[in-house]
Amino acid sequence: MGRCAGNRDLRGWIERLTERNGFCALPVVVGKSQPLAFRRWSPGEPLKSGVWNIKIPKAGENVRPNIVIAPVLGFDSYCFRLGYGGGYFDRTLATLSPKPRILGVGYACTEITTIYPQPHDIAMDMMVTEAGVSLPHKE
Known part of the structure; x- marks a missing residue:
């Protein structure tokens, strides 16, 4: 990328x-x-x-935030994010109750087919890029 x-x-x-x-x-x-x-x-x-x-x-x-803006290196259509390593955002989001609204911020050209989410990965509520706002794809 x-x-x-x-x-x-x-x-x-x-x-x-x-x-x-x-x-x-x-x-x-x-x-x-x-x-x-x-x-x-x-x-x-x-x-x-x-x-x-x-x-x-x-x-x-x-x-305690009610909205979290998370930077992404990459993201998929299900609004899972590829971050900068260390798992800090996912670890943090798993501890917050109620869960805050999660907005990813990145570039449209970093969308990938899948990040191969793991059980600990937490999907974002939406992804914001210069091309607009994307909501998670539902199967």
Whole structure:
């Protein structure tokens, strides 16, 4: 899979969300093989480097999200995602009750026939790409 044209920069969306009294929480790796924490963050608040040099909030309370936006390397028509390794999103989603709404974000050209989902994989509720929104295919 090569890099596709498009932009997955969600900062403008986050700014509009906070203007409407919503809030954003960024995922934080707490430890190897542990579920992610979600730390509240607003544009302009300081960030620091976390695991794999991914930016995370320097401060902020941990919150339980009702919507999770998950980046994808690939996805299939059933809205299963191929992630960046480690199983953090699936492990985290399995612990959240009630389950939040899960939105995948990626490029349309990364859709593949199947990711060969495993029993621990959790399907997304929808996939958002530059081509539009896809809902899971039902058999």
